[in-house]
Amino acid sequence: MKRTDDQTLWLYLSGELPPEETSDWEARMDREPGLDRRCSEARETFARVRELPPLTPSRDLVQAALARGPRSAAWGRRMAWAAGTVAALLAVWAGVWSPAPRQAGPPVVGQADAPPEILHPAVLTARIDSVRTRVTALRRSTRAGAAQWNRLGARSSAVHRRIDRAHERLQNLRKKIPEVRDTPEHTLNINQRRLA
Amino acid sequence: MSSDAEWMARWRNGDEVAQERLLREYESALFSYLARMLGSVHDAEDVAQETMVQVVRKLPGYREEGKFKGWLFRIAHRKALRVIRRRRIKPTESLDDPSRPVAVPADDSSGNPRVNAHGSERRQRLYAAMETLPQHEKEVVLLRIHGELSFEEIARVTGCPLNTALGRMHNATRRLRRLLAANGDEGTPP
Numbered sequence: 282m283k284r285t286d287d288q289t290l291w292l293y294l295s296g297e298l299p300p301e302e303t304s305d306w307e308a309r310m311d312r313e314p315g316l317d318r319r320c321s322e323a324r325e326t327f328a329r330v331r332e333l334p335p336l337t338p339s340r341d342l343v344q345a346a347l348a349r350g351p352r353s354a355a356w357g358r359r360m361a362w363a364a365g366t367v368a369a370l371l372a373v374w375a376g377v378w379s380p381a382p383r384q385a386g387p388p389v390v391g392q393a394d395a396p397p398e399i400l401h402p403a404v405l406t407a408r409i410d411s412v413r414t415r416v417t418a419l420r421r422s423t424r425a426g427a428a429q430w431n432r433l434g435a436r437s438s439a440v441h442r443r444i445d446r447a448h449e450r451l452q453n454l455r456k457k458i459p460e461v462r463d464t465p466e467h468t469l470n471i472n473q474r475r476l477a
Numbered sequence: 478m479s480s481d482a483e484w485m486a487r488w489r490n491g492d493e494v495a496q497e498r499l500l501r502e503y504e505s506a507l508f509s510y511l512a513r514m515l516g517s518v519h520d521a522e523d524v525a526q527e528t529m530v531q532v533v534r535k536l537p538g539y540r541e542e543g544k545f546k547g548w549l550f551r552i553a554h555r556k557a558l559r560v561i562r563r564r565r566i567k568p569t570e571s572l573d574d575p576s577r578p579v580a581v582p583a584d585d586s587s588g589n590p591r592v593n594a595h596g597s598e599r600r601q602r603l604y605a606a607m608e609t610l611p612q613h614e615k616e617v618v619l620l621r622i623h624g625e626l627s628f629e630e631i632a633r634v635t636g637c638p639l640n641t642a643l644g645r646m647h648n649a650t651r652r653l654r655r656l657l658a659a660n661g662d663e664g665t666p667p
Contacts, residue, residue: 288644292628297628326651326653327650329603330618339522342504347493
């Protein structure tokens with residue numbers, strides 16, 4: 282993708298510009314004083330921003346994190362069980378373990394003496410088709426779910442924006458309370474209400 | 478193999494010293510980034526700790542060798558955004574509210590008499606200017622100065638294209654330059 286000079290400038294300053302582009306860039310800086318000046322300004326401002334010193338937390342975060350540490354083996358076993366159960370349910374639902382569909386077709390090869398898992402290709406094809414249909418249906422519902430998720434996300438952003446605006450309005454109103462309280466009209470209103 | 482990758486390998490083999498060393502290495506950078514991003518020391522400590530706990534729990538399954546720092550900041554960044562989003566939904570109201578953000582000092586040395594007043598004032602001006610930046614620009618600058626991440630890594634952490642991260646950095650520095658110059662900051666002519 283094409284980069285602007287301002288974007289390339291930062292790649293150059295951070296040393297991430299590929300060597301072949303670096304030499305071209307430096308040659309351009311020699312030719313174009315404007316570019317050279319922008320580069321020094323960016324370098325200067327960044328040096329100024331780096332004056333913000335690192336902060337130290339008031340408590341030992343590493344020790345606290347290590348104390349909470351990895352989850353216990355029992356927790357791992359519980360999670361493995363849960364994952365196994367979900368996988369098994371999904372497999373059953375997808376029809377992998379469902380019995381072969383009864384249909385008129387060529388007989389199973391060697392039906393009398395062959396082990397039951399050896400199936401005729403036609404039966405297998407039917408099963409594969411059935412699984413494929415379910416996968417397609419699943420994909421479709423996932424896509425529909427994603428679309429709904431996006432719609433909900435957009436609606437939630439709109440609600441957030443409205444909350445922000447309402448909050449701002451509330452803050453402004455709060456600021457006005459002392460002004461209103463001090464006006465003669467307000468005092469008159471209160472006195473009239475008291476008399477009534 | 479980079480140093481981080483070596484420590485990660487030792488960590489996976491059950492070396493507790495490696496765990497602590499690797500987390501200690503980035504503790505201050507992570508905390509500084511979060512504190513300035515969230516504008517609250519308490520929130521930053523909580524998010525940094527949660528990030529480290531997640532790293533401790535997930536490291537055995539993590540396979541991206543040598544990218545520990547980027548991974549750590551990616552987790553922290555996501556958690557920080559969640560805190561910011563939560564604050565928008567439920568803004569803190571009362572001064573007595575314990576969850577109210579505690580202001581982040583411009584530096585650690587505010588109580589140190591050896592720090593000269595001029596330097597401190599300079600940092601305060603810089604901190605105030607940083608606070609005016611839009612969030613997406615501020616996060617790029619903070620990831621660069623505290624995390625010392627490359628722009629490639631910053632793009633991955635923030636989930637934006639590389640050129641967008643570079644553009645945000647450029648806009649942020651231009652804005653800061655203008656603000657600092659307007660506030661009479663020497664060394665930053667407009």
